Amino acid sequence: MPLASPSATPSGAPRFGANYTPGQGWFHHWLDFDLDAVRADLDAVAALGLDHVRVFPIWPYFQPNRTLIRPRAVEQLVQLADAAAERGLDVNVDGLQGHLSSFDFLPAWTQTWHRRNLFTDPDVVAGQAAYLRTLAAALADRPNFIGMTIGNEINQFSAGPHPDPDRITEEQAETWLRTVLAACEEGAPGKLHLHAEYDAAWYQPDQPFTPGQAARLGAVTAVHSWVFNGTAQRHGRTGTATRAHAAYLIELSKAWALDPHRPVWLQEVGAPAPLIPAEHAAAFTEETIEAALDCQDVWGVTWWCSHDVSRALADFPELEYSLGLLTNDGRVKPAGAAVARIAKEWRGRTYAPAPRTTAVVVDDAMERRVECAPGGAVFEAFARLTQDGVRPAAVLASRVADAEHLAARGITEVVTPEEVR
Incomplete structure (x- = not known):
């Protein structure tokens, strides 16, 4: 049976799930939807002992015209959610992908002859809101529906290195986020609705989607941890920074949150080859999850991905063919066995990591975000402290003198990156 409260962690423990990548046809399976194939995939996911999946109704397949949200596609999404419920799996639905595994997924009514800004054009935003509201409403009465994620790292369309970005300001990004989150809430009141950016929001100075937006808007903060961002290239497969990258992003997000105990969802994390060779994927998986769960307030860990392409x-790209916990025909891989072991070990276990008492200072200025990226002063200070066994947190420079905030997080010592060096 599905969990009674999809928004809560089971028995106080973090949740474990997978981003569902169908074994047959990848996300193009929506074009030839086969419920029996979906059921077989979900059987394999459930057999790992996971409790949820994040699913991806491909935006242009579901809304090919601004005023056409295909009823049959929405029905198939509900069928998928019901099939998941039959297997004890809760479902988070990703609305506006934009981008998946090196491919952009945007409807024709936003492109070429109909080129309009994804974030500011009134007609486009109204179409997005209608679509998100429709998906949320279709699932609102399903007990296993966790809620909506606005999109998959859609912030990449707002700045370089995207080859054709829709440039916006930080204020326009926030207006857009509030609008689409409100649409999800209108469709399914009280569910766990959130947005998710790739790590440029934390690291890239000219990104209009900001750490503050990520850590303050929506029901939880989502972080996506990929060590091919320069971390593994710089620190190697066994480097402390590589193994603790997910934990670092969790702690960095907590620096920006107004609520000292705001939940953080490690919504995407994977073992990308060749930086993480196949023979080391299980060890990397175990080390990454162990480090992440040494942070407080982790809502859950959702591995990328369920099945290989x-x-x-x-x-x-070559790495995309091997990221699954399962092969595309459903056989369990070493990383899948590792996640299954961890999920079993945590079932019923008390989740109460000790506070991280030493915090690295993070500059509030958006143009200083590069200091938080791999090779930056904050990033390297955090890695050095972790290597020395310190269990660091992060705190904004503007809050160093906020005794109430520090006490709420259990921080008793604050150090600058320069002091760590």
Whole structure:
């Protein structure tokens, strides 16, 4: 049976799930939807002992015209959610992908002859809101529906290195986020609705989507941890910074949160080859999750991804073919076995990590975000302290003198990156 309260962690423990990548046809399976194939995939996910999946109704497949949200596609999404419920799996629904595994997924009514800004054009935003509201409403009465994620790292469309970005300001990004989050709430009141950016929001100075937005808007903070961002290249497979990258992002997000105990969802994390070779994927998986769960207030860990991409599909970057916990025909891989062991070990276990008493100071200025990126002063100070066994947190420079905030987080010592060096 599905969990009674999808928004809560089971028995006080963090939740464990997978980003559902269908074994047959990848996300193009929506074009030839086969419920029996979906059921087989979900059987394999449930057999790992996971409790939820994040699913991806591909935006242009579901809303090919601004005023056409295909009823049959919405029905199929509900069928998928019901199939998950039958297997004890809760469901988070990703609305506006934008981008997945090197491919952009935008409807034709936003492109070329109909080119309009994704974040500021009134008609586009109204269409997005209608779509998100429709999906949320279709699932609102399902007990296993966790809530909506606005999109998959859609912030990449707002700045470089995207080849054709829709430039916006920080204020416009926040207005857009508030609008689309409100649409989800209108469709499914009281569910766990959130937004998710890739790490440029934390690291890239000219990103209009900001750490403050990530850590303050929506029901939880989502972080996506990928060590191919320069971390593994700089520190190697076994480097402390590589193994603790997810934990670092969790703690960095907590520096920006207004609520000292705001939940953080490690919503995407994976073991990318060749930086993490296949023979080391299980060890990396275990080390990454162990480090993440040494942070407080973790809502859950959702691994990328459930199934490998089939080699029958062309033009994916090489690493995308091997990220699954399962092969595309459902066989458990070493990383999948590792996640299954961890999920079993945590079932019924008390989740109460000790406070992190030493915090690295993070500059509030958006143009200083590069200091938080791999190679930056904050990033390297955090890694050095972790290597020395310190269990660091992070705190904004503007809050160093806020005794109430520090006490709420259990911080008793504050150090600058320069002091760590």
